Amino acid sequence: MLYFAPWKTALIVAFAILSVAFALPNAFDEETVESWPDFLPQQQIVLGLDLQGGAHMLLQVERESLVADRLEVLRDDVRTSLRDERIGYTGLSVQSDAVQLRIRDLDRVSDATTVLNGLAAPADPLSFGAQDRDVEVDVAADGLARLTLTQEGVDARLAQAVQQSIEVIRRRIDQLGTTEPTIQREGQDRVLVQVPGLDDPQRLKDLLQQTAALSFHLLCEDMSVDEALRTRPPAGCYLANSVDEPVQPYLLQTRALITGDQLADAQPGFDQQTQEAIVSFRFNTSGASTFGQATTANVGQPFAIVLDDEVISAPVIREPILGGSGQISGNFTPELANDLAILLRAGALPADLTIVEERTVGPGLGADSIAAGEIAGLIGAVGVLVFMGLSYGLFGMFANIALFVNISLILAALSVLGATLTLPGIAGIVLTVGMAVDSNVLIFERIREEVRRGRKTIAAVDVGFREALRTILDANITTLIAAVILFQLGSGPVRGFAVTLAIGIVTTVFTAYTLTRLLVALWVKTRRPTALPI
Known part of the structure; x- marks a missing residue:
């Protein structure tokens, strides 16, 4: 049990060094890490909503x-x-x-x-x-x-609408460039949205609440707009107001020439003549064909571009539009044009969404949470280090080295996997710090027991590691099962705690048994002790 082949020793040491290297970027700010050479690890842990601030919204499908x-x-x-x-x-x-x-x-x-x-x-x-x-x-x-x-x-349609809304919301948020948003179903008709690191919650709210149903309609000529306002629109027609001020009513045909479902792409840009912000759009093959036929049959007729029952613009079809592309203008700012392009690319929501709960976490509160977590982790780590050093002497120092590598492994795993670290996740790491040395305590106490029974130095160490392994595995496997159940059945903070706890259990078994055993074996091999400092 105390013999390690040279290749095994080299592999364990290399693995420990790599874990420290991959965990190291988390000790520096993002700008410093980006200045490092490309061959060095640069991945950092993704912080959750409660650690870096952001937006939390609970939406209800109407x-x-x-x-x-x-x-x-x-x-x-x-x-x-x-x-x-x-x-x-x-x-x-x-x-x-x-x-x-x-x-x-x-x-x-x-x-x-x-x-x-x-x-x-x-x-x-x-x-x-x-x-x-x-x-x-x-x-x-x-x-x-x-x-x-x-x-x-x-x-059934409500369930389909919720699922479709989740996909549309995900596409919209992904194009904002945010990292690790949480988008999941809550209950029968609600969607939970959490976006860490977002500095403009109002923009997110505007993006999520807009249905973004785009359609193209011919103007209705069966009646004048004034008459329709005084009485009622004729069959097959309806009234819609313009987006721009002052509001102008339009009488449109109910049947759309084409809808936004057939859009292939939409991009913000600027008109080369007027330098106004616009949105260029392009239909897919079937949409281009339909749009070409509709514009060919209605040359000289005005038609309206309608977004969520509001007329963005109402140009006249001067000539057939056969290329399947065009542009939308309407006194846009560059940001509004970009948001409209995002909405059109992501697709329309199947139903209106209402904000049931809204919460914004500021970066300052996130920084306070990180500081509190760091203090808690530091106090816990120092307490464990001092206890192990006083209780087990040199062997306690071996356990402390293994604990340092263990924490490095957890941070490296979170960085490489891209897992989101939340405040409960920090609690899971702090808990792992306490649990990590528990396996070493079991081993060291068993070694003490074997020494009291009269075994020689090497034999006592060998038996102590071998006999404690079963107990270590039993304790950690049962805890791992609990962590898996928490991850499967929990949500949000509970899942964050479960992730760090599960990773900590796996790394603990490696460091507390394999790494500590290697350190003890190297010490025994070089010092040839006749008595154990434990």
């Missing part, structure tokens, strides 16, 4: 918004389907949580029922053999028809 959008789509589907079958109807409208209409020709009520039933889909398309539908169709003998959204259908 069920009412989701239901309203679904009813609007269902109403349009009803109109299109009945017209295709040449079935006359009247009074098509959205009433509360249903779409209502009346079939004119009572002889075709049966045909209308078949058509309307065809609009219902499985509530959960991924559930094989599911009988629940997302729409319940009720057609009375007098021709009155109601299409009501079912609870199962709304719940």
Whole structure:
């Protein structure tokens, strides 16, 4: 047990030196580390929200918004389907949580029922053999028809909307250049967003709350805007206001020429003639074809570029736009143009998001947390070092060297893995400091026991390490299982604590048993002691 082949000794020493080298960048500021030669390790630990400040938001997907959008789509589907079958109807409208209409020709009520039933889909398309539908169709003998959204259908769409919102939010935040954001589902209809290191929480709020639904509409010429304001817009048209001040109303066709779903890219830039900030966009292949056909058929007609029901601009189609690209202008600042490009690239949210909880952690509070954690770690480390030195003499010094390497290994692992260190994570490291020497205590006490039994020096050390190994593994494996469970079932701070605890357990087994045993073996080999200083 005390013999180490030269290659093993070299490997253990090299591993310990590398751990110190990879942990060293965390002792310096970022600018200093960036000035180092490229061959030196430069990765630093990513600090969590509570250590470097940032934004914490809890967002809720609006069920009412989701239901309203679904009813609007269902109403349009009803109109299109009945017209295709040449079935006359009247009074098509959205009433509360249903779409209502009346079939004119009572002889075709049966045909209308078949058509309307065809609009219902499985509530959960991924559930094989599911009988629940997302729409319940009720057609009375007098021709009155109601299409009501079912609870199962709304719940399924809500779940899909939450998942889609998470992906859209992730794409938007990633393009802000932040590091290690936390984006996860909370409950049935909420999304937790934590962005460490963000110095402009208001910008994040604006990005997350904007649905970013882009569409292109022809202007409605069936009625003047003034008349539509006095009465009501004609069927198939609606009123929308401009973004710019003073607000100007537009009467637009409800049906969009094309939507932002078919955008391939969007980039901020400047108009070469006016030097104004703009957003250049490009459609994918199918979108370019659709846009080209729409502009070819409507040359000379004005059309509106609409973002979240507000008109950004309303140019006239001078000539067919066949390249699938164009630009959006509208008195943008460079930052607004960049944010709009981010929103368009990331895609539209499936429903409105409401901020339920908002918390901002300033950098000063983060610095205080780091300082408090450093003080706690330093006090714990000094206490352990003094205790081991006084209790076990030279062997205690060996344990202290192993403890230093152990902490270096933890910091190096967190740096290389890119794991986020939080305040509970620091607590996990401090706990590891106390637990790390526990294995050495077990070994040293067993060696003392073997000496009292009359064993020789080398035999007592050999038996002490060999017999304590099983106990060390049992204790650390059970703790590791608890850490894994905390990581799987916990969230946020609990997961941060579990990560550092799990890494600390693995490094503890290596340093407390293998490294300490190597140090003791080298000492025995060079000094040939007749008595143990323990």
